[in-house]
Amino acid sequence: MARRERSARPxxxxxxxxxxxxxxxxxxxxxxxxxxxxxxxxxxxxxxAIAVRAGVAIGSLNYHFGSREELLRELMSGLTADLxxxxxxxxxxxxxxxxxRERAGLLVYLDHLRxxxxxxxLAAEIALHEPELYRRVTADWLARIAARIRAGxxxxxxxxxxxxxxxxxxxxxxxxxxxxxxxxxxxGQPYPSDDVIVGAWLALLRxxxxxxxxxxxxxxxxxxxxxxxxxxxxxRVRPPSRSRRARx
Numbered sequence: 001m002a003r004r005e006r007s008a009r010p011x012x013x014x015x016x017x018x019x020x021x022x023x024x025x026x027x028x029x030x031x032x033x034x035x036x037x038x039x040x041x042x043x044x045x046x047x048x049a050i051a052v053r054a055g056v057a058i059g060s061l062n063y064h065f066g067s068r069e070e071l072l073r074e075l076m077s078g079l080t081a082d083l084x085x086x087x088x089x090x091x092x093x094x095x096x097x098x099x100x101r102e103r104a105g106l107l108v109y110l111d112h113l114r115x116x117x118x119x120x121x122l123a124a125e126i127a128l129h130e131p132e133l134y135r136r137v138t139a140d141w142l143a144r145i146a147a148r149i150r151a152g153x154x155x156x157x158x159x160x161x162x163x164x165x166x167x168x169x170x171x172x173x174x175x176x177x178x179x180x181x182x183x184x185x186x187x188g189q190p191y192p193s194d195d196v197i198v199g200a201w202l203a204l205l206r207x208x209x210x211x212x213x214x215x216x217x218x219x220x221x222x223x224x225x226x227x228x229x230x231x232x233x234x235x236r237v238r239p240p241s242r243s244r245r246a247r248x
Contacts, residue, residue: 024066028054030078034069038118041125042072048221069129076122080137083112091148098152102205103198109177110194145170149209159211169209176201 034170047068051058052102090096090104113119127134149166161169175205180197208238 001087008050022064025054025056025060029056029061029064029071030074032074033115034118037075037122041121042068042075043125044127065165072122072125072132073133076126076133077113079116079119079122086112087144096146097155098157099202099205099210101148103202106177106198106201107194110180113180141174142167142170145173149173152209156211161209163193178210211238 027051033042033050035053038047047061048058049063053059065074086108087105090101090108092106093101096104126137139229145189146166146169148167149158149161152163153166171224193205
């Protein structure tokens with residue numbers, strides 16, 4: 001028994017070293033794939049090119065990731081997890097109101113897009129090749145936005161809304177963020193500063209969701225009713241009597 005114990009002990013550090021090497025190899029493959037995806041996307045990138053950039057054999061890439069789809073899921077999961085962690089940090093400030101949180105979250109999102117140029121391309125590939133995963137990610141985004149809107153209504157930052165309108169507004173907000181995706185990375189047009197973009201977005205939200213928007217609509221309805229068209233009386237003309245008709 002003593003011999004077995006002595007022979008088993010030296011294997012433990014070797015196993016830990018092997019595990020650490022495997023984790024390092026996996027991380028290098030993911031970093032290389034992310035760099036390649038920034039230029040042409042995972043499905044247009046040669047696996048051999050990823051292996052060369054990572055400094056590993058292509059067999060090692062196949063060992064850690066059995067398919068392009070698996071590699072794509074790993075990349076997108078890592079990017080999304082990083083973004084969500086940063087966004088949740090902005091939500092942790094309980095003293096901040098809806099518009100303060102929205103400003104902080106959008107600044108984080110724009111910074112994430114700029115720091116991860118492959119994010120948009122990977123998201124497009126997820127939508128095309130992994131539609132079920134894309135739907136789940138979209139549902140998570142919508143749930144998070146709807147929760148923020150409900151919290152804003154509860155705090156009194158936003159006007160009252162029912163669940164149906166909150167769900168619709170969540171879609172509008174998500175759609176606006178996706179337009180910003182393309183505005184930041186793809187259309188090649190001059191891009192203003194983040195402060196300008198965020199200021200314009202908050203002005204739009206205040207005009208459509210803020211309490212003053214609802215009050216303004218209610219005020220106009222109460223103080224400026226639609227004008228009522230006045231009817232003009234027309235005098236009725238009677239036909240001449242027989243006695244006054246001209247005779248032939």
